[in-house]
Amino acid sequence: MNIITTRRICQVFFLIIFLWFCVVTTLGKEWWQLRGWPVNWIIQMDPLVGLGTLLSTHVLYAGLLWGLATVVLTILLGRFFCGWVCPFGSIHQFVGYLGKRNKRVSQKVRVNRYHSGQSIKYWILIFLLTAAIIEIATDVALLPRNRLWLFITIALALLIVIAIQGARQTLNSYKRTILLYSTLIFIWLLLSFLLNGDQRPSASLQIGLLDPIPLLYRSINFILLPLLDRTALKLQTVPRFYEGTWLIGAIFISAVLLNLMIPRFYCRFVCPLGALFGVLNRFALWRIGKSKEECIDCQLCQKNCEGACQPTSRIRIRECVLCLNCLDDCHHGLMTFQTAPSAAGEIISPDLTRREFMVTAISGAAAISTLRIGGRIGPNWNPRLVRPPGSLAENEFLTRCIKCGQCMRICPTNVIHPATLEGGLEGLWTPILNFRIGTSGCQHNCIACGNLCPTAAIRPISLDERLGRNQYSSQGPIIIGTAFIDRGRCLPWAMDTPCIVCQENCPVSPKAIITREFFSTIKTPTPLVIKKASELSIKFQSDVLVPDQFATGDYYCVVQESSEIRRRRIIGNTTNGFQVSDALPFESPPLPGSRVEILIRLQKPYVDPKRCIGCGVCEHECPVKGKRAIRVTAENESRSREHRLIV
Amino acid sequence: MSDELTRRQFLIRSAKAGASVVAACAIGYWFYDSNAPESSPDQKSSILLPDFSIPELGKKMSIVRGQNRSETLRAALKALGGIEIFIKNGDRVLLKVNAAFASPPMLSATTHPHVVSELTDLCYKIGAASVWVTDNPINDPVSCFGLSGIAEAADSAGARVILPNDNLFKPATLPDANLIKNWPVLYEPFKDINKVIGIAQIKDHHRSGASMVMKNWYGLLGGRRNIFHQDIHNIIKELAMMVKPTLVVLDGTTSMMTNGPTGGSLSDLKQTNTMIVGTDQVATDAFGAGLLGKNISDLPYIAKVEAKGIGTADYQSLNPIELSI
Numbered sequence: 017m018n019i020i021t022t023r024r025i026c027q028v029f030f031l032i033i034f035l036w037f038c039v040v041t042t043l044g045k046e047w048w049q050l051r052g053w054p055v056n057w058i059i060q061m062d063p064l065v066g067l068g069t070l071l072s073t074h075v076l077y078a079g080l081l082w083g084l085a086t087v088v089l090t091i092l093l094g095r096f097f098c099g100w101v102c103p104f105g106s107i108h109q110f111v112g113y114l115g116k117r118n119k120r121v122s123q124k125v126r127v128n129r130y131h132s133g134q135s136i137k138y139w140i141l142i143f144l145l146t147a148a149i150i151e152i153a154t155d156v157a158l159l160p161r162n163r164l165w166l167f168i169t170i171a172l173a174l175l176i177v178i179a180i181q182g183a184r185q186t187l188n189s190y191k192r193t194i195l196l197y198s199t200l201i202f203i204w205l206l207l208s209f210l211l212n213g214d215q216r217p218s219a220s221l222q223i224g225l226l227d228p229i230p231l232l233y234r235s236i237n238f239i240l241l242p243l244l245d246r247t248a249l250k251l252q253t254v255p256r257f258y259e260g261t262w263l264i265g266a267i268f269i270s271a272v273l274l275n276l277m278i279p280r281f282y283c284r285f286v287c288p289l290g291a292l293f294g295v296l297n298r299f300a301l302w303r304i305g306k307s308k309e310e311c312i313d314c315q316l317c318q319k320n321c322e323g324a325c326q327p328t329s330r331i332r333i334r335e336c337v338l339c340l341n342c343l344d345d346c347h348h349g350l351m352t353f354q355t356a357p358s359a360a361g362e363i364i365s366p367d368l369t370r371r372e373f374m375v376t377a378i379s380g381a382a383a384i385s386t387l388r389i390g391g392r393i394g395p396n397w398n399p400r401l402v403r404p405p406g407s408l409a410e411n412e413f414l415t416r417c418i419k420c421g422q423c424m425r426i427c428p429t430n431v432i433h434p435a436t437l438e439g440g441l442e443g444l445w446t447p448i449l450n451f452r453i454g455t456s457g458c459q460h461n462c463i464a465c466g467n468l469c470p471t472a473a474i475r476p477i478s479l480d481e482r483l484g485r486n487q488y489s490s491q492g493p494i495i496i497g498t499a500f501i502d503r504g505r506c507l508p509w510a511m512d513t514p515c516i517v518c519q520e521n522c523p524v525s526p527k528a529i530i531t532r533e534f535f536s537t538i539k540t541p542t543p544l545v546i547k548k549a550s551e552l553s554i555k556f557q558s559d560v561l562v563p564d565q566f567a568t569g570d571y572y573c574v575v576q577e578s579s580e581i582r583r584r585r586i587i588g589n590t591t592n593g594f595q596v597s598d599a600l601p602f603e604s605p606p607l608p609g610s611r612v613e614i615l616i617r618l619q620k621p622y623v624d625p626k627r628c629i630g631c632g633v634c635e636h637e638c639p640v641k642g643k644r645a646i647r648v649t650a651e652n653e654s655r656s657r658e659h660r661l662i663v
Numbered sequence: 664m665s666d667e668l669t670r671r672q673f674l675i676r677s678a679k680a681g682a683s684v685v686a687a688c689a690i691g692y693w694f695y696d697s698n699a700p701e702s703s704p705d706q707k708s709s710i711l712l713p714d715f716s717i718p719e720l721g722k723k724m725s726i727v728r729g730q731n732r733s734e735t736l737r738a739a740l741k742a743l744g745g746i747e748i749f750i751k752n753g754d755r756v757l758l759k760v761n762a763a764f765a766s767p768p769m770l771s772a773t774t775h776p777h778v779v780s781e782l783t784d785l786c787y788k789i790g791a792a793s794v795w796v797t798d799n800p801i802n803d804p805v806s807c808f809g810l811s812g813i814a815e816a817a818d819s820a821g822a823r824v825i826l827p828n829d830n831l832f833k834p835a836t837l838p839d840a841n842l843i844k845n846w847p848v849l850y851e852p853f854k855d856i857n858k859v860i861g862i863a864q865i866k867d868h869h870r871s872g873a874s875m876v877m878k879n880w881y882g883l884l885g886g887r888r889n890i891f892h893q894d895i896h897n898i899i900k901e902l903a904m905m906v907k908p909t910l911v912v913l914d915g916t917t918s919m920m921t922n923g924p925t926g927g928s929l930s931d932l933k934q935t936n937t938m939i940v941g942t943d944q945v946a947t948d949a950f951g952a953g954l955l956g957k958n959i960s961d962l963p964y965i966a967k968v969e970a971k972g973i974g975t976a977d978y979q980s981l982n983p984i985e986l987s988i
Contacts, residue, residue, distance in 0.1 A: 044805065253805055253826045429803040455803035459765045461810055516870050517889045521801060525927030531869065569896035569963030587966065599960040639889035
């Protein structure tokens with residue numbers, strides 16, 4: 017079998033696996049639903065996720081070890097992931113093929129020529145990684161202050177290396193090196209005293225913005241599958257909603273359509289994962305290249321070159337995605353995958369100057385520090401940012417969340433949504449609970465999101481921990497927020513109308529919403545004056561009532577200016593009188609001429625902040641559907657001491 | 664070829680332009696509407712749930728005390744003459760359970776799965792053609808049927824669960840009703856069946872006083888049904904008027920005494936060890952009130968339903984058969 021066919025089969029295989037994992041990320045017991053399918057496998061194989069979280073959290077969480085396998089294979093073989101595995105890359109390659117299908121060979125060669133803009137992806141990688149590395153960088157900068165001996169050892173070691181290297185240099189460059197070394201040590205010392213050790217900036221993991229695997233997950237999970245839910249092929253009984261998908265959709269569509277102009281546009285210019293592989297493949301044991309330098313320069317090998325790595329001349333080995341098309345397209349059998357470097361030479365370094373590197377690195381660090389001045393993680397936290405149960409404290413959360421949307425896909429009630437700007441720019445597409453959407457609030461007996469999260473930004477909690485049972489009984493249930501009643505909108509509070517739907521649906525026992533009974537006097541067109549009365553009924557002098565207006569079981573009457581002040585339930589009324597319940601008859605019927613007041617019995621809801629867990633079922637069910645009369649905000653959430661509400 | 668326009672070309676082009684003008688004018692005329700849109704009138708709907716009761720059997724009731732739901736249910740049915748007097752060979756049966764909350768059976772916030780499987784078994788044994796189970800829960804439907812154990816019980820007994828979706832609801836209007844007017848009702852599951860059994864769990868309910876057989880029909884409403892809490896007793900009355908079941912089962916083996924209707928803790932429950940089966944939903948609920956420690960006057964909807972002639976709150980008048988096992 018031709019190697020190209022093998023590659024295509026492999027690409028199709030991984031694309032199908034990827035889509036299949038998206039489909040089975042549906043809660044249920046059917047074979048096509050989540051029953052132990054390794055749905056995070058492709059995320060875990062993505063070493064940018066592993067490296068990013070490693071830099072931002074200093075640990076490589078559980079399944080992310082798979083990324084190591086990809087790294088090892090990339091070091092040995094080159095960017096096989098891009099050309100053979102990446103499902104987003106396969107989509108690009110296919111759409112790119114459609115775009116150039118009817119073009120002439122010369123045009124194909126032209127669009128596959130190397131473009132200096134291809135170094136942009138390295139800028140993106142450096143920018144995103146410095147945002148993640150900022151915490152480690154600060155630690156290193158603080159070394160002279162915190163671990164002086166370690167600093168001195170490093171400084172001396174560097175000096176020795178420079179001295180040995182210097183023996184082979186000219187005097188002038190030797191001087192320059194020494195000057196550079198002294199400046200570096202000076203800046204390092206200066207920084208260690210400038211930086212405040214107590215105010216270390218926490219890292220921010222932003223690789224998910226452009227990492228192709230989370231990007232594709234978002235696009236499939238929030239757009240393609242919900243669209244499918246609206247057809248006969250639906251995966252969910254109720255079609256899914258996701259807020260703010262226009263941006264995710266616009267990025268996805270742009271990335272796909274740009275292939276019509278330049279094949280694999282995203283891979284060549286944007287993809288930070290590709291850039292990481294480009295850094296890793298330097299020592300690849302096997303590489304693409306020409307077996308002889310001389311050839312007729314027909315450039316056919318560049319006709320279908322996916323990486324735009326110019327195999328005809330000095331091959332840019334960083335850009336080669338191992339599509340192997342050049343092997344097939346060269347009619348002279350000159351292109352090989354071999355251990356020796358290309359006979360025409362190689363360009364090994366990415367097209368990136370030291371200055372560009374420094375500028376992007378500093379920008380990355382500066383961007384996060386600048387965003388943090390907004391205080392979103394500190395005093396200016398947004399109470400609307402209600403995170404799923406088990407979420408880490410916000411600064412730790414932002415070091416782990418890769419915005420893949422797996423939690424939002426698996427959530428059985430569709431209550432988890434991609435944040436737009438609720439969590440600030442850093443929190444874009446991170447999970448936020450929106451109790452207006454979905455089939456219920458955050459269900460009491462569910463821990464699906466944390467157990468799926470590939471990076472443990474939402475911890476894999478147990479049901480016992482969530483509910484505060486058994487060994488967790490001393491710490492109580494996990495609280496994600498607190499409900500607040502808007503007394504100006506609540507029916508019993510503001511409008512003399514019975515309701516308490518929130519109280520009924522509160523899943524906590526004893527309920528976190530309690531009610532207090534309250535009787536409110538109803539205005540009648542004219543005062544109700546008794547004409548005659550018996551044990552169970554009263555007749556008035558005037559016809560002012562609407563029949564059975566007060567027969568709902570919620571209305572009571574009380575006779576004024578009499579010894580009989582107890583309230584009695586009205587069970588039915590005519591235009592000029594009513595009957596009361598036989599549970600409490602009038603022992604001595606009230607006298608004619610007495611006045612009667614009609615009262616409505618209201619149960620007014622109150623939230624008990626000691627019991628409320630913020631599940632939002634009340635907000636979801638509140639019949640005031642526009643702006644809910646009871647709303648959950650992140651107050652008192654367990655994940656943050658600073659958000660505590662009550663002692 | 665000459666650049667000058669020939670007469671022939673000009674005529675052809677004029678003809679095409681003329682046709683385009685005519686087409687544009689025709690389309691404009693075709694769709695012309697001089698009236699502004701009127702406010703959309705309420706759809707008139709005359710859909711009504713069919714009557715599934717068997718009047719010739721009259722009003723019956725049996726009360727069996729015991730801990731094992733399967734046994735008490737079987738005994739209660741036997742006392743009424745056996746399930747065969749209600750369900751015949753070839754019947755298509757719908758069980759309206761209470762699956763309102765995503766809560767495990769242990770917490771008794773939903774119909775117990777044993778009741779569902781036992782009743783399904785009995786129906787199939789007597790020759791029922793099919794048994795369906797449905798409800799429109801409050802929490803996520805899949806989670807509710809899953810966690811409550813009802814889905815599994817139904818599956819293993821051979822009954823099919825119908826999960827609600829928008830297409831299953833049809834606007835229904837109940838004659839003489841103030842609330843159920845053009846209101847979406849879970850109608851489709853009722854279309855192809857000929858017997859309905861309501862299976863309710865006895866629960867405390869803060870707004871109405873108690874959730875039993877009649878309150879359980881709330882799960883047939885769709886749309887923004889929460890607003891009916893403003894007039895809870897009348898909506899229960901209208902639901903009892905709307906649904907005419909073949910049989911009702913009220914499970915008081917474990918009653919939820921407090922914190923209803925969600926419960927959430929074993930301390931909200933009490934072993935009351937009673938299974939009630941009957942054809943009069945008013946009588947069963949009137950009896951159930953006693954298990955919750957309530958009087959009939961605490962539940963104004965009972966008197967309202969009784970006044971509509973749907974049943975009797977004086978359950979003793981039905982001479983209920985009482986057994987203990």
